[in-house]
Amino acid sequence: MKLKKVYLDNAATTLCDKRVVDAMIPFYTDKYAVASSDFSHSPGIEAKEALDKAREDIANKIGAKFREVIFTSGATESNNVAINGIAMANKKKGNHIITSSVEHRSVKEAIEALEKEGFTVTWLPVSKGGFVSVDDLKKSIKKETLLVSIQHANQETGTVQDINSIGNICHKKSVFFHTDAALSFGRIPLDVKKAKVDLLSITAHKIHGPKGVGALYIRDGLGIVKCMYGGFNEFNKRAGTENIPGIVGFAKAIELIEPNEIKYIEKLKERLYDGIKKELDAVQLNGNQKDTLPTILNLTFRFVEGESVILHLDMRGIAVITGSACFSRSLEPSYVLKAMGLSHEEAHGSIRFSFSRFNKEDEIDYTIDAVVNVVKKLREISPITPDN
Amino acid sequence: MKLKKVYLDNAATTLCDKRVVDAMIPFYTDKYAVASSDFSHSPGIEAKEALDKAREDIANKIGAKFREVIFTSGATESNNVAINGIAMANKKKGNHIITSSVEHRSVKEAIEALEKEGFTVTWLPVSKGGFVSVDDLKKSIKKETLLVSIQHANQETGTVQDINSIGNICHKKSVFFHTDAALSFGRIPLDVKKAKVDLLSITAHKIHGPKGVGALYIRDGLGIVKCMYGGFNEFNKRAGTENIPGIVGFAKAIELIEPNEIKYIEKLKERLYDGIKKELDAVQLNGNQKDTLPTILNLTFRFVEGESVILHLDMRGIAVITGSACFSRSLEPSYVLKAMGLSHEEAHGSIRFSFSRFNKEDEIDYTIDAVVNVVKKLREISPITPDN
Numbered sequence: 001m002k003l004k005k006v007y008l009d010n011a012a013t014t015l016c017d018k019r020v021v022d023a024m025i026p027f028y029t030d031k032y033a034v035a036s037s038d039f040s041h042s043p044g045i046e047a048k049e050a051l052d053k054a055r056e057d058i059a060n061k062i063g064a065k066f067r068e069v070i071f072t073s074g075a076t077e078s079n080n081v082a083i084n085g086i087a088m089a090n091k092k093k094g095n096h097i098i099t100s101s102v103e104h105r106s107v108k109e110a111i112e113a114l115e116k117e118g119f120t121v122t123w124l125p126v127s128k129g130g131f132v133s134v135d136d137l138k139k140s141i142k143k144e145t146l147l148v149s150i151q152h153a154n155q156e157t158g159t160v161q162d163i164n165s166i167g168n169i170c171h172k173k174s175v176f177f178h179t180d181a182a183l184s185f186g187r188i189p190l191d192v193k194k195a196k197v198d199l200l201s202i203t204a205h206k207i208h209g210p211k212g213v214g215a216l217y218i219r220d221g222l223g224i225v226k227c228m229y230g231g232f233n234e235f236n237k238r239a240g241t242e243n244i245p246g247i248v249g250f251a252k253a254i255e256l257i258e259p260n261e262i263k264y265i266e267k268l269k270e271r272l273y274d275g276i277k278k279e280l281d282a283v284q285l286n287g288n289q290k291d292t293l294p295t296i297l298n299l300t301f302r303f304v305e306g307e308s309v310i311l312h313l314d315m316r317g318i319a320v321i322t323g324s325a326c327f328s329r330s331l332e333p334s335y336v337l338k339a340m341g342l343s344h345e346e347a348h349g350s351i352r353f354s355f356s357r358f359n360k361e362d363e364i365d366y367t368i369d370a371v372v373n374v375v376k377k378l379r380e381i382s383p384i385t386p387d388n
Numbered sequence: 389m390k391l392k393k394v395y396l397d398n399a400a401t402t403l404c405d406k407r408v409v410d411a412m413i414p415f416y417t418d419k420y421a422v423a424s425s426d427f428s429h430s431p432g433i434e435a436k437e438a439l440d441k442a443r444e445d446i447a448n449k450i451g452a453k454f455r456e457v458i459f460t461s462g463a464t465e466s467n468n469v470a471i472n473g474i475a476m477a478n479k480k481k482g483n484h485i486i487t488s489s490v491e492h493r494s495v496k497e498a499i500e501a502l503e504k505e506g507f508t509v510t511w512l513p514v515s516k517g518g519f520v521s522v523d524d525l526k527k528s529i530k531k532e533t534l535l536v537s538i539q540h541a542n543q544e545t546g547t548v549q550d551i552n553s554i555g556n557i558c559h560k561k562s563v564f565f566h567t568d569a570a571l572s573f574g575r576i577p578l579d580v581k582k583a584k585v586d587l588l589s590i591t592a593h594k595i596h597g598p599k600g601v602g603a604l605y606i607r608d609g610l611g612i613v614k615c616m617y618g619g620f621n622e623f624n625k626r627a628g629t630e631n632i633p634g635i636v637g638f639a640k641a642i643e644l645i646e647p648n649e650i651k652y653i654e655k656l657k658e659r660l661y662d663g664i665k666k667e668l669d670a671v672q673l674n675g676n677q678k679d680t681l682p683t684i685l686n687l688t689f690r691f692v693e694g695e696s697v698i699l700h701l702d703m704r705g706i707a708v709i710t711g712s713a714c715f716s717r718s719l720e721p722s723y724v725l726k727a728m729g730l731s732h733e734e735a736h737g738s739i740r741f742s743f744s745r746f747n748k749e750d751e752i753d754y755t756i757d758a759v760v761n762v763v764k765k766l767r768e769i770s771p772i773t774p775d776n
Binding site for chain 1: 402403404405406408409413416417461462463464465467468492493494495496497498500501591593598599600601614615616617618619627628629630631632633634
């Protein structure tokens with residue numbers, strides 16, 4: 001049998017679009033100067049214009065103003081700068097932070113670092129579907145609460161939080177609100193003014209832009225403590241030579257998102273889920289069918305090990321992920337799935353499928369066949385069965 | 389007259405080599421996965437292999453071990469992580485830092501931030517040639533001294549410090565030694581073991597690699613406080629999705645440095661300097677003729693404004709820089725030149741020429757003509773003359 005290469009892993013969603021690369025190349029090899037001011041020479045001005053245009057495009061996409069967007073090296077930096085930066089700049093106002101138990105590792109660990117510095121943290125639990133209770137959140141806000149950081153969409157299950165309600169509560173209570181929108185940006189509607197967000201993190205490589213570029217929305221008038229010093233770049237909020245090719249690629253990636261592509265991606269996800277459910281028992285959806293990203297499907301195949309499924313699918317040319325990708329260098333099961341109430345065994349049997357504009361229907365059908373086959377065979381030889 | 393485009397500014401030295409871009413492209417659009425472990429799927433393993441190879445290449449180039457090199461978003465991040473990271477991890481050992489008055493803004497401001505946190509700082513002066521006195525440095529080390537940060541080569545004049553002597557002194561006195569080698573890496577010999585360096589910052593875009601990628605050498609066994617949290621990447625020293633295409637480009641840029649190219653670049657520099665000196669009086673070298681980078685020539689043309697020279701050269705298609713590039717959004721004269729004893733007027737009349745493998749001899753000759761012409765004309769109309 002001829003092997004196909006089917007990417008339904010992080011690679012699917014982080015593949016850089018060829019048109020993005022084409023847009024970047026001139027800024028590597030031709031319009032390559034450091035962005036500088038009107039006092040400087042022509043190539044510098046060309047680079048500055050590209051930087052300004054990209055910033056404008058990104059600001060427009062999230063309903064922000066030009067001056068409210070700074071560029072970073074990715075969502076990890078954006079999350080760290082947002083959380084540490086706002087906490088350190090405002091520590092006199094309060095020392096209490098509220099977050100969820102399913103945040104991306106960069107939010108989780110940035111907040112844990114503040115915990116060591118004397119901040120107290122409320123780690124909100126989530127429901128079986130992965131949702132934070134807006135009521136719980138409201139109740140946990142106290143006089144000392146400085147910051148709420150709740151992600152827009154989850155990195156492993158795609159569960160989308162109600163950031164509009166959360167943002168409005170924070171606004172009323174005068175608490176800063178940060179949201180990690182790395183996964184949702186460009187996938188579902190996002191408006192910083194509507195959600196009354198103070199700080200929002202996004203990244204290029206999750207929308208087929210280049211790796212190594214992200215952005216942070218910082219509401220006008222908000223002061224943060226810088227994470228890197230060295231000049232006045234990015235409105236004096238982030239030092240370092242601007243990664244102009246990367247930033248241009250980020251803007252291009254936004255431009256390339258077509259209105260219909262989300263519907264297309266959603267159909268691929270439904271096709272895979274329906275196809276697998278029809279042929280296999282004991283398949284459980286981790287997350288929710290409503291309020292979820294179209295780009296992620298997280299399933300647990302009971303009575304099998306996720307690692308074994310991955311290896312067998314890999315031999316058939318299909319790339320998927322188990323547990324948490326960022327954590328896949330360890331064999332620990334995902335803390336996100338555990339927070340959603342999954343047992344150790346259920347978490348280990350979980351497989352995450354990601355979908356993008358680059359996937360085709362026949363890839364989905366090929367994957368359905370392979371998954372059904374692999375899981376059936378593994379279950380036949382598995383020592384763990386429904387009867388155990 | 390037909391305009392030529394001659395880049396003798398930062399752009400000259402930061403132009404990304406087309407062969408670097410070609411090496412990066414497959415990692416954007418094909419081998420694009422997140423670097424992951426052996427437990428994961430094939431595209432992830434390919435990305436991991438590329439990451440490992442690049443790390444090995446960079447480690448070899450500076451005489452370091454594989455595990456001593458981590459990737460960052462550039463020299464600004466490397467400098468900040470090195471300085472803040474080592475100071476915060478060891479603040480119980482001492483609170484005194486020694487640095488020079490001509491460091492890159494990212495070192496200068498990272499240390500100023502620590503000054504605000506209660507560290508005391510000795511800002512060593514430099515000689516007219518831009519050199520730190522090794523004796524001065526030795527004398528300023530005291531019981532409380534925790535860290536010495538002295539750059540390898542200066543960003544504006546190319547002056548090269550004697551880091552071998554400095555490193556050995558620090559080693560004997562058990563003081564941590566960091567050096568910012570962003571400008572010197574790949575240009576002059578550099579060996580972390582010989583210079584007994586504890587922390588060393590480098591960046592890709594100064595050797596015709598991509599912008600947005602740097603590296604930090606951290607001597608084996610040294611602990612630092614992370615600047616960004618979010619997972620165990622980079623030996624648990626730097627979180628964030630690895631910028632694999634950028635890292636591959638960094639390694640390619642190193643591979644492309646030919647043994648003879650430095651000699652070639654040096655000749656271009658000498659040709660320009662000699663050509664200008666032959667035709668113009670009152671031209672002063674900022675820096676030194678010995679112990680200097682072949683890639684930078686910093687001259688002051690007395691009795692003219694650097695900004696005017698830049699504009700007139702720009703009209704002739706020649707890009708150069710005045711003052712400090714990173715600072716060129718302001719009209720303040722360079723603090724580096726001021727620290728070297730230049731007057732306000734001398735600093736304002738300074739022009740920095742940068743040279744790279746991409747420059748040709750006829751570009752140099754064209755530039756000599758243009759500079760001589762422009763400076764002569766400006767001097768004719770200048771209100772400041774030797775007689776004023």
